[in-house]
Amino acid sequence: MLLAQESGAAALYAGGTELLLAMKSGLLAYDALINVKSIAGLDAVAADDRGVVIGASATHSAVERDALARERLPLLAEVEHSVANARVRNVGTLAGNLCFAEPHSDPATLLLIYEAELDAQGPSASRRIPVGELQTNSYETSLAPDEMVTAVRVPPFPAGMSGAYSKFGRHHRPTLGVAAAVAVEDGRVADVRIAIGCVSPVARRLPRSEDVLRGERVDGLAADAPALREACRLAAEDADAVADLHGEADYKAHLARVFLERTLLRALGRNGSGGDA
Amino acid sequence: MPDGMTEIPVRFTLNGAEAEAAVAPRMPLIDLLRGEFGLTGTKRSCDAQVCGACAVLLDGQPVSSCTLPAFEARGKAVLTVEGLAADERSAPLTEAFVNNAAFQCGFCTPGMLLAAKALLDADPAPSEETIKDALSGNVCRCTGYKKIVEAVEEAAEAMR
Structure with a gap:
């Protein structure tokens, strides 16, 4: 309601780890910040019938330490522990990270393979947004100006699916993030989910790479196996990498190829070990 | 936030003692600690939450005081290196x-x-x-x- 009244002059503020940096450097200016941390209960991490519901003001640290998240979403807890540094994690929120839509985000990439959803609340209605439909460009989302995300809903991987996440970079923010999860049945890849982020404005799933791997025999999927090589080649194409301060587009495409192979092999290596991380 | 906006009263625990201040909404915690309380052990370096020189503990957890608004200390315990030394x-x-x-x-x-x-x-x-x-x-x-x-x-x- 406040957000609607202020019509553009106010911004939602949770951790502020992104917003305040942009305001300090003069890139953004607002007359008022609306502190969502003052909404009671919005920092809760709780179970629902599909998985774990992470309130919009839950910090990265809260997620990485939460017993329920660690049990049901061990890969998310692991990746949350690798976001930025401890000080940013103690203040910054998972939902804020997604809503700020900075292209170099670990959770934005990872949550694509969890097929997470967001609860968004407007003045008169609420809706569910698949995480892949939130971000539309660098720093841009599909949220209406008077809408706010109230929770991130993350279902665990289906039984038998294991995941892994890799990132690479020499800067504070990652240059590349790759997430992969694989389910194996009768020695074959029954299902696979792959996402790539940071190399382009918006993280994305890689359906062509997934299709190439589905049905492949797992014992044939060593490094340099034809199907694996093809999946990684397609990833380098479909990542649609752009040049920025982190490097040239062809460099990032090369990273995509190399890191997808490593990440898939790690995800396969974790298969059968009982956990999703 | 325009200058001249109402200052926010902040009561908190600073290095074990009760402390009180009125802060501008956009004042970062480091400016309160160094400017108002003279605690210059907290260093500003990158000013972007990357380097850790400005780290203080807020309720026992490290935070970057260069970017955290001072009003976020309300009702909490702040420990600086001076408090650690004592x-x-x-x-x-x-x-x-x-x-x-x-x-x-x-x-x-x-x-x-x-x-x-x-x-x-x-x-x-x-x-x-x-x-x-x-x-x-x-x-x-x-x-x-x-x-x-x-x-x-x-x-x-x-x-x-």
Whole structure:
């Protein structure tokens, strides 16, 4: 309601780890910040019938330490522990990270393979947004100006699916993030989910790479196996990498190829070990 | 936030003592600590939450005071390196930094000490790996980190 009244002059503020940096450097200016941390209960991490519901003001640290998240979403807890540094994690929120839509985000990439959803609340209605439909460009989302995300809903991987996440970079923010999860049945890849982020404005799933791997025999999927090589080649194409301060587009495409192979092999290596991380 | 906007009253615990201030909405915590309270042990360096020189503990957890608004201290406990220096239980930590020559220019040291304190409060017997992980967000441009890790190992042993 406040957000609607202020019509553009106010911004939602949770951790502020992104917003305040942009305001300090003069890139953004607002007359008022609306502190969502003052909404009671919005920092809760709780179970629902599909998985774990992470309130919009839950910090990265809260997620990485939460017993329920660690049990049901061990890969998310692991990746949350690798976001930025401890000080940013103690203040910054998972939902804020997604809503700020900075292209170099670990959770934005990872949550694509969890097929997470967001609860968004407007003045008169609420809706569910698949995480892949939130971000539309660098720093841009599909949220209406008077809408706010109230929770991130993350279902665990289906039984038998294991995941892994890799990132690479020499800067504070990652240059590349790759997430992969694989389910194996009768020695074959029954299902696979792959996402790539940071190399382009918006993280994305890689359906062509997934299709190439589905049905492949797992014992044939060593490094340099034809199907694996093809999946990684397609990833380098479909990542649609752009040049920025982190490097040239062809460099990032090369990273995509190399890191997808490593990440898939790690995800396969974790298969059968009982956990999703 | 236009200048002249109402200041926010902030009551908090600073290094164990009750403290009170009225802060501009956009004042970062570091300016309150250094400017109003004269606690200059907290250093501003990157000013972007990357380097850790400005780290203080907020309710026992490290935060970057360069960017955290001062009003976020409301009702909470802030520990700066001055408070750590005055805390007898933390003496083995500062002594271990001296014994191991775990600093040269010293600019990162307040943040390193506070990150190490937060770690040792949570885990009195951390592995080398855990120490490196806990300090990984604090940048030192002199020591190469080895001596810092060794100092924290020594402090952990002395404090157990």
